[in-house]
Amino acid sequence: MTGPHVTESLSAYMDGELALPEREAVAAHLRGCPSCARHLEELLAVDAAARELPLSVPDGYFEAFRGSLRGRRLTSRGPAGPLC
Amino acid sequence: MHAADPVEADLLARARGGSLLAFEEIVKRYERRVYGIALRIVRRHEVADDVAQEAFMRAHQALSTFDLGRPFGPWICRIAANLAINHVRSPEARETPLPEGHAETAAPGRGALDLVLEREAREVLERALGDLPAEQRAVFALRTFEELSYREIADALGISIGTVMSRLSRARERLRAALAPYLGLPTRRAEEG
Numbered sequence: 053m054t055g056p057h058v059t060e061s062l063s064a065y066m067d068g069e070l071a072l073p074e075r076e077a078v079a080a081h082l083r084g085c086p087s088c089a090r091h092l093e094e095l096l097a098v099d100a101a102a103r104e105l106p107l108s109v110p111d112g113y114f115e116a117f118r119g120s121l122r123g124r125r126l127t128s129r130g131p132a133g134p135l136c
Numbered sequence: 137m138h139a140a141d142p143v144e145a146d147l148l149a150r151a152r153g154g155s156l157l158a159f160e161e162i163v164k165r166y167e168r169r170v171y172g173i174a175l176r177i178v179r180r181h182e183v184a185d186d187v188a189q190e191a192f193m194r195a196h197q198a199l200s201t202f203d204l205g206r207p208f209g210p211w212i213c214r215i216a217a218n219l220a221i222n223h224v225r226s227p228e229a230r231e232t233p234l235p236e237g238h239a240e241t242a243a244p245g246r247g248a249l250d251l252v253l254e255r256e257a258r259e260v261l262e263r264a265l266g267d268l269p270a271e272q273r274a275v276f277a278l279r280t281f282e283e284l285s286y287r288e289i290a291d292a293l294g295i296s297i298g299t300v301m302s303r304l305s306r307a308r309e310r311l312r313a314a315l316a317p318y319l320g321l322p323t324r325r326a327e328e329g
Contacts (some may be wrong), residue, residue: 060305062305063301063304063305063308063309064301064305067279067286067304069286069301094312094315094316094319095308095312097315097319098261098308098311098312098315099280099308101257101258101261102261102276102280102281102311103280103281104258105258105261105262107171107172107175107176108175108181109171109175109181113171113181113185114171117163117167117171117185117188117189118160118163118164118167120185120189121163121193122156122160124189124193
């Protein structure tokens with residue numbers, strides 16, 4: 053193992069959001085630390101599992117969405133004014 | 137930031153000129169994405185529907201201030217995410233988990249135990265997502281489902297990149313802890329067998 057565990061950096065590491073020196077340090081640590089490497093695999097698995105969760109949407113919802121929006125207020129409030 | 141799609145920019149320009157049909161085309165492009173963000177943060181269909189509609193209403197009203205050279209997606213997602221977070225933070229918000237019993241199709245060749253464990257793991261993950269603080273859930277949703285960069289998330293939610301980083305890390309660790317009994321099961325079973 054090379055240095056202390058890097059679990060706190062793994063989330064940003066997997067997103068490619070670490071600065072180069074830190075990214076290289078984490079990568080070097082991972083090569084020699086099965087515990088942190090497994091931790092990273094588990095975080096990646098969590099993300100993958102979350103992406104596979106289905107959205108529970110009532111049948112026909114999107115077909116009716118624009119109609120609801122139109123009926124709501126879209127026709128009575130034109131494009132104007134700042135976003136609040 | 138990516139440049140705007142020319143077709144989309146044209147639709148937005150026409151919508152800004154008063155064409156409701158053009159704006160409805162924009163809605164059609166983004167309604168699933170916007171609803172998805174809202175639902176993943178507020179966890180209830182009725183509220184997500186309200187958030188999604190309000191997000192498009194606000195975008196429509198604010199079209200005159202929108203830079204047509206920029207992509208519409210991050211903007212509408214930011215509006216929806218903020219509305220959703222505001223709802224979850226509101227005193228009247230009553231968060232309840234999504235209804236259970238999502239339709240699932242058995243993958244060919246999978247054992248019954250795998251399928252039971254997979255369904256159980258999904259339910260655990262759904263609950264764990266629902267138990268996250270709204271701020272962590274919003275950051276997780278924008279990163280994992282929308283694949284926004286930390287800078288884009290920070291801009292969308294009005295927080296620092298450091299806060300994005302820490303909220304996302306905490307959210308993932310909580311989800312990992314919840315899913316721990318299910319992570320790596322096939323490997324462990326193989327090692328045990």
